[in-house]
Amino acid sequence: MTKGEETSNEALGPVSLSDLERFCREVLAAAGADDATVDAAARAMMHGTRLGVDSHGVRLLDHYVTALTHGRVNPRPHLELTHESGAIATLDADNGHGARAAYYGMEQAIRLAGQSGIGAVAIRNSSHFGPAGAYALAAAEAGLIGVATCNSDSFMRLHDGAAPFHGTNPIACAVPSGDNQPWLLDMATSAITYNRVQLYKSLGQELPEHTASDAEGQDTRDPEAASMLAPLGGSQGFKGAGLAGLVEIFSAVLTGMRLSFDIAPMGGPDFSTPRGLGAFVLALKPDAFVDTATFEGGMARYLEVLRSSAPRSGASVMAPGDREWAEAERRIREGVPLDPATSSAFARLAETYGVALPRDA
């Protein structure tokens, strides 16, 4: 069977989420990843796929296997807190998987916040970490407010700029909300992600206004002409660029790691050299600041009034995360369809590693 050929036109699914996770875990382990890396990378990808953030879901598995088996990412890293003092620590991730580094970093931030009310960890020598929201959510699941940021290779122009400068530089924040699902913001500081441009291209649709630019930095709605992303904000794009800068400073300058424009492209061709990525995670313990009843009452009232705020005609209003939690409920019930490219890669990985493909939901 020639790799990919027989399968490239056939999409899998909808497949069961739990068996999809089993597939990811078996493939990562067969590719040489240690248990902690398997756990973290599968958990992060499944966060993306479960919540409908498919750009940061299981489509990354093939990429991660390449990175883990060619030297870019250390499949068996020795993570070390090289420095800890008061409420902060510096974590050297030994060029391990970004999800392994970020989950471990957030665990340490949570521990520090347990002692000091707040905890921050600067992560060094990490790699692509996928969905920033996964690590913020890990804090919220432990009852804390979590924040996670990471820079990436250059995709976004500056305001009034004509060259890629920042990465898509996401900010994620998750806030526990009593018995309800956490409030969950996970956003690129670019107007949209590069993956969205690719999606519009494949659909033959126009891009939303002021989201991407041509090679001269002029905004374009033609995905074929798009050569860089616009910062969030359109005419007020200096704000999106400023937020991207904030992420850059926390993720790269405060960690001593590479600035976006110095990071090798995610897509290769070099898959053998670690990329020197930094990241930053922060946890805050709400009951260190205010009693639990006041905090939970505040979140409940905030979300209740938000969800009943008047919508524009024909539209509806939502809190950050509402769309994702609803999609997760649906996918847990119905499974998830896989796109043709991912299905093809999975068929190849299944054959290479002798692992059974994920079964239908």
Add this chain to the structure above:
Amino acid sequence: MTKGEETSNEALGPVSLSDLERFCREVLAAAGADDATVDAAARAMMHGTRLGVDSHGVRLLDHYVTALTHGRVNPRPHLELTHESGAIATLDADNGHGARAAYYGMEQAIRLAGQSGIGAVAIRNSSHFGPAGAYALAAAEAGLIGVATCNSDSFMRLHDGAAPFHGTNPIACAVPSGDNQPWLLDMATSAITYNRVQLYKSLGQELPEHTASDAEGQDTRDPEAASMLAPLGGSQGFKGAGLAGLVEIFSAVLTGMRLSFDIAPMGGPDFSTPRGLGAFVLALKPDAFVDTATFEGGMARYLEVLRSSAPRSGASVMAPGDREWAEAERRIREGVPLDPATSSAFARLAETYGVALPRDA
């Protein structure tokens, strides 16, 4: 002399910045503010006026005098750290001036960060604090990274919303940059501020696209038709609304203070009741995370490459704060013109309190 009449058509200036500060201080003191309140309120207003952020500059003096003399703001507050534990504290500002509370809160965050690498203070029972950047900058001037947020009364619709929900909810962050002026981001999470709408109205100009909406939540470029602000982001306005929510949670929920939609309007008519505002400040000590040479080298390289990044035809690129620092240099040299409404209010305050008007630059 009838209040305001003789002076309402005459604009003062350009006046000397130092004498403008003298005027603000004398008026605040004559209105009954204690020394610490005079220092803080004058420093914050002069931050706005010096850097060209006139919406949060000395035009607020008249408003502050009204608030300080009618019971809304306590002119002689007893600030108290009601709780301190590890790297965090809760500050009760006794309904004092917001600048007094925020500068003091940031001082405490800086002290905590000196001990623990990071420090956060939740501020309770505060009031309008003016330019968020002033308090972030106070940290940067002490060699730390500073972050400051505050919510305010409702002005901004939700994404796809048709009613004011969040305040303009600013985020400010300042980062020390060695011998250069700090990197300084100070942004409303609404697309623009309400003050900008007023400015366009007075100039008879169209608003920038996707910055304000009519009473049905539909975007309008007519400042006369604008009845609420749009969240930052245009078609991606869920991101601006999400950031406004992040500010709301840190400033109001984590402090147990009022949510934006529960805050009495800044403009009255009630000036006798404290408004129950919260705020949140955070400081991080860079050399707790990474050695100073690496941090400063990273900031220098980041800013150097940013400032030389290719601009769009006919435009230029800037780092957050660049425009403001250049304006400050100019205003220190040439003084600052005061708009007619502020000039008129100043003439009235000068007469009421027997204080000499600011002299020309």
